[in-house]
Amino acid sequence: MGPCCGALHPLSLLVQAAVLAVVLAPGALPPFLPCELQPNGLVDCNWLFLKSVPRFSAAAPRGNITSLSLYSNRIHHLRNSDFVHLSSLRRLNLKWNCPPAGLSPMHFPCHMTIEPNTFLAVPTLEDLNLSYNSITTVPALPSSLVSLSLSRTNILVLDPAHLAGLHALRFLFLDGNCYYKNPCRRALQVAPGALLGLGNLTHLSLKYNNLTVVPRRLPPSLEYLLLSYNHIVTLAPDDLANLTALRVLDVGGNCRRCDHARNPCRECPHGFPKLHPDTFSHLSRLEGLVLKDSSLHSLDPRWFHGLGNLLVLDLSENFLYGCITKTTAFHGLARLRRLNLSFNYHKKVSFAHLRLAPSFGSLLSLRELDMHGIFFRSLSETTLRPLAHLPMLQRLHLQLNFINQAQLGIFGAFPGLRYVDLSDNRISGAAGRAAGATGATGEAGGAEEVWRPSRDLAAGPPGTPSSEDFMPSCGALNFTLDLSRNNVVTIQPEMFARLSQLQCLCLSHNSISQAVNGSQFAPLSSLRVLDLSHNKLDLYHGRSFTELPRLEALDLSYNSQPFGMRGVGHNLSFVAQLPALRFLSLAHNAIHSRVSQQLRSASLWALDFSGNALSQMWAEGDLYLRFFQGLRSLVRLDLSQNRLHTLLPRNLDKLPKGLRLLRLRDNYLAFFNWTSLALLPMLEALDLAGNQLKALSNGSLPNGTRLQRLDLSSNSIGFVVPGFFALATRLRELNLSANALKTVEPSWFGPVAGALKVLDVTANPLHCACGAAFVDFLLEVQAAVPGLPSHVRCGSPGQLQGRSIFEQDLRLCLDEALSWDCFGLSLLAVALSLAVPTLHRLCGWDLWYCFHLCLAWLPRHGRRRDAAALPYDAFVVFDKAQSSVADWVYNELRVQLEERRGRRALRLCLEERDWLPGRTLFENLWASVYSSRKTLFVLAHTDRLGGLLRASFLLAQQRLLEDRKDVVVLVILRPDAHRSRYVRLRQRLCRQSVLLWPQQPRGQRAFWAQLGTALTRDNRHFYNQNFCRGPTTAE
DSSP, X not given: OOHHHHHHTTXXXXXXXXXXXXXXXXXXXXXXXXXXXXXXXXXXOTTSOOSSOOOOOTTSOGXXXXXXXXXXXXXXXEOTTSSTTOTTXXXXXXXXXXXXXXXXXXXXXXXXXXXXXXXXXXXXXXXXXXXXXXXXXXXXXXXXXXXXXXXXXXXXXXXXXXXXTOTTOOEEEOOSSSBTTBOOSSOOEEOTTTTTTOTTOOEEEOOSSOOSSXXXXXXXXXXXXXXXXXXXOEEOGGGGTTOTTOOEEEOTTSSOOGGGOSSXXXXXXXXXXXXXXXXXXXXXXXXXXXXXXXXOOOOOGGGGTTOTTOOEEEOOSSSOTTGGGTOOTTTTOTTOOEEEOTTOOOTTEEBSOOOOOGGGGXXXXXXXXXXXXXXXXXXXXXXXXGGXXXXXXXXXXXXXXXXXXXXXXXXXXXXXXXXXXXXXXXXXXXXXXXXXXXXTTOOSOOOEEOOOOGGGOSOOOOSOOOOTTTSOOSTTSSOEEEOOSSOOOSOOGGGGTTOTTOOEEEOOSSOOOSBOOSXXXXXXXXXXXXEOOSXXXXXXXXXXXXXXXXXXXXXXXXXXXXXXSTTOOBOOGGGXXXXXXXXXXXXXXXXXXXXXXXXXXXXXOEEEOOSXXXXXXXXXXXXXXXXXXXXXXXXXXXXXXXXXXXXXXXXXXXXXXXXXXXEOTTSOOSOOOGGGGGGXXXXXXXXXTTSOOOEEOSSOSOTTOOOOEEEOOSSOOOEEOTTTTTTOXXXXXXXOOSSOOSOOOGGGTGGGGGGOSXXXXXXXXEEOOTTOHHXXXXXXXXXXXXXXXXXXXXXXXXXXXXXXXXXXXXXXXXXXXXXXHHHHHHHHHHHHHHHHHHHXXXXXXXXXXXXXXXXXXXXXXXXXXXXXTOOEEEEEEOOTTOHHHHHHIIIIIHIIIIISSGGGOOOEEOHHHHSOTXXXXXXXXHHHHHTEEEEXXXXXXXXXXXXXXHHHHHHHHHHHHHHOXXXXXXXXXXXXXXXXXXXXXXXXXXXXXXXXXXXXXXXXXXXXXXXXXXXXXXXXXXXXXXXXXXXXXXX
C-alpha cells in the first residue's frame, strides 16, 4: 500500500461524508451521520461500535438535539469538548460502553475516563445514564440534572461531595455495584447524610449492593426507596426515620429463600429476618411494600398498623404456606389492590386442600391476587370462600399449583372477576363430589411428598401469542379463564357449570383428543373467544361448536394429529353454522386432503390457514379450487407456509373478492403473475416475504390496484423492470429488504416514490461505486428509508462490504491526481510500445532465449514451492479419550511411518507434538489440515463421531470443495464394528483410501505398504472408474 493510500485510510466517516456532499447531488445527506435522527429530537447512535463521541457537522441542526443515545458502543474516553456543541441536550444515554469485567460478555477489563468538564459543558442536561461502565467515582455533574443512573458501575463510595449542588435531582439509581455479577468483596459505602443535600430526591434505588444496614439520614423527600437483594436482615423504626413521604418501599430479597433462588444465594441466618413491630407504622403514605423472598414464616399484624393507604403488597417467595390459612394480618388493609403470595410453598410438599383465612374477606378493594406456586391439589368452593364476596376482585392467579381437581363453577359467584389463570396445573376434567367434600375441611393438611427441582418453579410463559391481525386477545373481555397446559383429555359440560358469563376460554396445550359434537361447551352461552390450539381435536361432526352462538374467535391451530391420520375425513362445515364467528385459525394443521371441499361463512372476517398443504389441495384438479370462495365477508387471509410453488390466476380468482390482506410468506414461489392482482380489487396489503422470487420483470403492478403495503423481503430479487411500481398510485409501504439488489433505481417507482412512507432496502448487497445513482435517490426519499445512515450497507466492492453507503472509499472516486496518474501510465505504455520493437531488432534472439528459459523454469519452481509449502505428509486425527487408539497411533503408526521407512519416512503431524501452544484450537486444526497432503483418520468405530474428529472431517470436506483435493484416508482398527453409510460408500468409490487393520500379524506388512501408498499418492488414482472419476484438479 502506497503512502497516499495509507494517508487516506484513517479518514473519519465525517470527513468522507463532507467530500461526498460535494459529489452527491441534489439530496442532502442525513444530518447526523453515522447516527440516525428519530422523532422528538432523538439522535440514535446505538450499536455503531463508535470509539469516540461523533462530531456532527456544523451544518446539521445540532441545536435541535434534545436526546442523544450512545448505548452499547466502545467509547472509553469522554472529553471536555464532546458535548459542547449540543446546546439543547436534555437526555444522554452512555450505557454499556465500557462495562466492568464481570459484566462484559468476554470478561475483558475496561476503564472509562471522564474529563472534569465533560458534563458541566451541558447546562441543560436533565437525564444522564452511565450504567454498565467501569467508572469508580461520580463525575462532575451540572446542577440541572433530574435523573442519574450509575447502576452496574464500580462506584463503591458515596459521600456528600460527590453529589453536591444537584438540588434538582429527583431520580438516583445505584443498583448492582457490588454483587455476584459485579463482585467487589465489600459493600457499597454510603456515608451518613451523603444524600441529605438532595432536597428534591424522590426515587432512590440501591439494589444488589451488599448493604447490611439502611443508609442513615436519607432525604425526607424520598417517595420510592428500593433496597432489595442486599443483606439487611434487621429492620427497626430508626432505619426509616423521617421518611414520612415514602410511597413505595422494597426490602425484598435481603434474607432469601435459597431453595427457590434463580441465582447465587446466601442462606438466611437462623432466627432472621427481624422486623420490629413498629418498623412501618409511621409510613402512613406508603402505597407499595415489597417483602418478597425474605424467609418470612408468619405475618405480624402490627407490621401493617398505620398502613391504611397500602395498595400493593408483595409477600411472594416466603414460607407463608401455613400462615395464609389463619392469619389476621389483612384486617386493616381495606384499600389494598394487589396482593402477591406466589411461591409460598412447603418444600417438597403439595397440600391436599387449602382454605384461605377469613381475614382475606376484609380486603374490600383487592383487584388482583397472585397465588401461583403454593402447591395444593384440590380447588373447591371452600378454598376461596373469603374472596367470593370481594366486589373489586378482577384477576386471580392460581397457575402452577399441581391442582388436579377443580370446581370451576365456583368462579361464577365472584361479582367482578375478569381473569382466572389456572394454567400449568394438572386439571383433567370436572371435579367430583368427593373433591368438594374433602375441600370442606379447609385445612392445609394431608401433605403429599412431591419431587420438584428448585429452578423449575418460575411461572410458565403466557399462552402462545397469535397474530393480532388474525386472532384477537382477551384483554378487553369481561371474563377470561385460562386452562392452558393442563391434562384435559375430554371436555365435559359439567366442567363449566355456572360459568355462563365466561367470554374467553383458553384450553391450549392440553391433550384433548375427542370429537367435538356441539355439546361440550353448552353452559358457555356468552363465550366469544375459544383457544383450543396445540391439542388433538377430531373435527368430524358438522355441528361442532354450534352450542356457542356468540363465538367470535376460534383458534384450532396446531391440531395436526387427526389431519395426519390416513383415510380419516374431516368436516369443516360447522364454520357455516357459527353466525357470529369473525376470527378462525386453522394454522399448522398439515391439512392436505379429505376435508370439506369448501368453507362457508357469512360472518368470518379473518382466516389463518398458514402451515398447511394448500399446494397439495390445489393440485387435486378443481376439488378444492373454491375452498375459500364461500367466505363472503373475508377480509384477511393468511396462506403462509403452505408449500406453494406456483399461484395461478385461477387460484386468485376463486379467493373472496373482498380480501384486503393476503399473506403468502415462506412459500416456494419463484414466479408471481402481477397482473392477476386485478382479480382482487379490494386488496390493500400483500405479503410475499420469504419466497424465491429472483426478479420483478414479468409485467408490473396493475393500474388501479388499491395496494398500499407490499412486502417482498427475504427473496432473491436482483432485478426490477423500470416502472414496475409506477402504476400502484396508492402504494405507501414497500419492503425490499434482504434481497439481492445491487442498486435502487428511481425509474422503478415513477411518481410513486414521493408518496412512499416506508421504503426498506436494508440487507441488500448494494454496489457502492463512486457516484452510484441509488445514493442520490435514497437521499431524496430518506424520510421513508428506515435505518438509512447505519443499516443500509454496501455489498461491493470488497473493501466496502458491510459498511454504510455513506462511508464510500475516496480511493474509488476519480479526481485530478488520478487523472495525471492515468496520463503517466499511458505515456509509459507508448514509450514501451516504441522500445519493444527496437530491442527486438537489436537483441531479439537473446530475449527469446531468456524468455523460454524462464518459462521452463517457473512451473518447476512453482511445483517445488508447492511441495515445500506442505511440511507434513499426513495429519493424524484420532480420539485421545480412547487409550487403545492413542497407544496404537503413538507406538505403531508413528514408529512404522517415521522410523522404519528409512529414506521414504513420512512426516506426520500429531496434535500432542506438533501443535503450537498459544494458538487457539481452531487455528491449530486449520493449519494442520491445510499443511498436510492427507488427513488420516484413525477410528475404532465409524458412528457417533464428535469433537475434534468431526471438526477435522468438516475441514477436510471444505478443502475438497475449495482445492478439489480429496485428502481423506480412513484407518478402521475394528473391522467387525458397524460401518456408517459414508464408510460403505467410500469403500465402493475409493476402496484404497479405507484401510482395515488386520487381526492376524501376517497381514500387517501388507497393511503398512497399502497405507504408505494411500498417503503418498493422490486419491484420484484410487477412484473406481465405473462409478466416479474423483474430484477434478483446479485449473
